[in-house]
Amino acid sequence: MSDKFDVIFIGAGPAGYVGAIRAAQLGLKVACVDAFAGKDGKQALGGTCLNVGCIPSKALLDSSRQFHNLVHSFDVHGISADNPRIDVPTFIGRKDKIVKQFTGGVAALFKANKVTPFFGKGKLLKGNQVEITSPDGAKQVISATNVVLASGSVPIELPFAKFDGKAILDNASALDLAEVPKRLGVIGAGVIGLELGSVWRRLGSEVTILEALPDFLGAADPDIAKVAQREFKKLGLEIKLGAKLGKADVKVGPDKSSVVHLTYADKDGEQSLVVDKLLVAVGRRAYTDGLLAADTGVKLDERGRIVVDEHCHTGVDGVWAIGDAVRGPMLAHKGSEEGVAVAEWIAGKAGHVNFDTIPWVIYTEPEIAWAGKTEKELKDAGIPYKVGSFPFAAIGRAVAMNEAVGQVKMLAHAETDRILGVHMVGPGVSELIAECVVAMEFKGSSEDLARIVHAHPTLSEAVHEAALSVDKRAIHKGN
Ligand code: FAD
Ligand code: AMP
Numbered sequence: 001m002s003d004k005f006d007v008i009f010i011g012a013g014p015a016g017y018v019g020a021i022r023a024a025q026l027g028l029k030v031a032c033v034d035a036f037a038g039k040d041g042k043q044a045l046g047g048t049c050l051n052v053g054c055i056p057s058k059a060l061l062d063s064s065r066q067f068h069n070l071v072h073s074f075d076v077h078g079i080s081a082d083n084p085r086i087d088v089p090t091f092i093g094r095k096d097k098i099v100k101q102f103t104g105g106v107a108a109l110f111k112a113n114k115v116t117p118f119f120g121k122g123k124l125l126k127g128n129q130v131e132i133t134s135p136d137g138a139k140q141v142i143s144a145t146n147v148v149l150a151s152g153s154v155p156i157e158l159p160f161a162k163f164d165g166k167a168i169l170d171n172a173s174a175l176d177l178a179e180v181p182k183r184l185g186v187i188g189a190g191v192i193g194l195e196l197g198s199v200w201r202r203l204g205s206e207v208t209i210l211e212a213l214p215d216f217l218g219a220a221d222p223d224i225a226k227v228a229q230r231e232f233k234k235l236g237l238e239i240k241l242g243a244k245l246g247k248a249d250v251k252v253g254p255d256k257s258s259v260v261h262l263t264y265a266d267k268d269g270e271q272s273l274v275v276d277k278l279l280v281a282v283g284r285r286a287y288t289d290g291l292l293a294a295d296t297g298v299k300l301d302e303r304g305r306i307v308v309d310e311h312c313h314t315g316v317d318g319v320w321a322i323g324d325a326v327r328g329p330m331l332a333h334k335g336s337e338e339g340v341a342v343a344e345w346i347a348g349k350a351g352h353v354n355f356d357t358i359p360w361v362i363y364t365e366p367e368i369a370w371a372g373k374t375e376k377e378l379k380d381a382g383i384p385y386k387v388g389s390f391p392f393a394a395i396g397r398a399v400a401m402n403e404a405v406g407q408v409k410m411l412a413h414a415e416t417d418r419i420l421g422v423h424m425v426g427p428g429v430s431e432l433i434a435e436c437v438v439a440m441e442f443k444g445s446s447e448d449l450a451r452i453v454h455a456h457p458t459l460s461e462a463v464h465e466a467a468l469s470v471d472k473r474a475i476h477k478g479n
Pocket of ligand 2 (some may be wrong): 158187188189190191192193210211213214244245246281282283284332
């Protein structure tokens with residue numbers, strides 16, 4: 001086999017592996033280099049997303065949700081169980097099986113599409129060559145006309161709370177605990193902190209989340225964030241806002257068990273808290289360690305992200321970058337779309353990513369989802385808008401499911417009626433947002449959605465009614 005490829009992807013996360021498959025579909029000779037090893041030490045394709053991110057977190061969210069409902073909310077359905085218990089090794093084992101199924105699935109897709117995988121750390125050398133260092137230290141160099149950097153991101157470590165995998169956890173170790181911690185501290189009330197905090201809270205942990213910022217979920221619509229905050233409180237998540245962690249000391253007892261002593265500052269001064277485990281979820285940083293030889297000409301910005309233009313091009317001939325390693329939201333689907341677009345640009349086709357309609361989803365209970373602009377963004381930009389909203393409390397299906405919490409809120413241009421943003425909190429909104437994204441992608445109006453027949457009784461009626469409510473003609477609520 002010749003070691004010259006049309007394209008080499010460095011990184012097989014959702015950005016790199018999806019791009020690699022698309023490039024192969026387009027007839028290009030493709031390699032994909034990835035260093036991620038699974039629990040068995042073998043190559044595990046799929047990156048953060050499949051191994052220690054989206055998929056395992058959703059597996060644990062689903063299991064813990066079932067357990068929580070059995071303990072706390074099945075009684076209203078007339079269902080009861082004596083002494084429900086959670087078996088943590090089975091709970092984690094199910095997640096591991098799902099991860100293996102999907103990482104193996106990427107390997108099978110590579111085989112089917114004739115993408116050549118390389119297991120090891122890739123380094124871009126000048127002239128579009130890639131040096132691969134395999135786990136046993138052996139080195140080889142392959143080259144290509146194009147190289148796509150898709151090296152993803154890693155969790156940000158706080159200098160005073162370094163990850164040790166035992167007491168101070170990152171996302172990977174928080175997805176792999178051997179037992180339910182009695183007290184779990186979480187630093188950061190972002191997506192990862194809320195999702196993983198929910199998982200362990202539902203299994204019985206006393207969870208305290210410290211968030212440095214004064215507002216809860218500042219990136220979300222405030223009406224949506226308010227509902228979510230109230231519901232998380234009901235779940236028993238203790239969320240302390242304006243609380244900035246300053247110190248985390250691990251103290252090991254004579255029996256080798258450890259506790260973490262936290263010191264944080266809030267409006268009342270210095271506070272302390274003792275927890276059994278601490279999850280640090282203060283964000284992620286682009287991962288480029290060891291990725292670039294000094295003379296490649298690829299630039300990093302002030303946050304360490306690879307600099308690219310709107311076509312994901314680095315400015316160095318034939319070198320592109322996508323996914324979490326570059327600007328834009330750190331979301332799997334954003335990276336995948338960039339991967340597809342770059343493959344198409346390389347093949348001389350018209351690639352496309354619409355950054356204005358990327359959906360955001362938080363898979364807590366209730367779920368939170370949005371796409372497009374917030375009211376604040378519209379106000380700041382001086383764009384006139386109308387608001388429609390509809391509560392799940394008036395949706396028959398949501399009531400029948402005993403999950404009638406939250407609302408859909410739609411923002412449309414005051415003159416053209418074009419949908420500018422949709423914000424949701426409630427049951428199944430991770431799926432409902434897709435309809436709104438389609439409408440926004442097609443530059444649809446609230447009138448368009450209002451005129452579409454929605455099946456009854458479904459949760460999607462909340463989207464329909466919110467669209468009707470933009471023009472004050474919702475049927476099942478006062479306008
Ligand atoms: P990554 O998935 O990070 O993959 C990069 C790959 O490149 C890795 O396998 C890495 O080992 C490899 N690599 C890096 N450098 C090199 C090198 N030099 N040589 C060889 N290989 C290299 N996003 C969502 O959209 N939805 C979710 O529900 C969601 N949930 C999440 C939950 C958690 C707990 C976490 C941590 C993240 C979650 N994310 C979610 C974010 C999502 O995982 C990332 O946005 C996504 O994985 C980024 O894809 P990527 O391909 O850019 O990078
Ligand atoms: P995200 O970027 O969505 O992963 O969220 C990370 C969150 O962690 C942000 O809301 C930050 O404000 C928060 N954060 C960062 N540093 C600290 C800290 N030292 N103490 C508490 N919260 C923090």
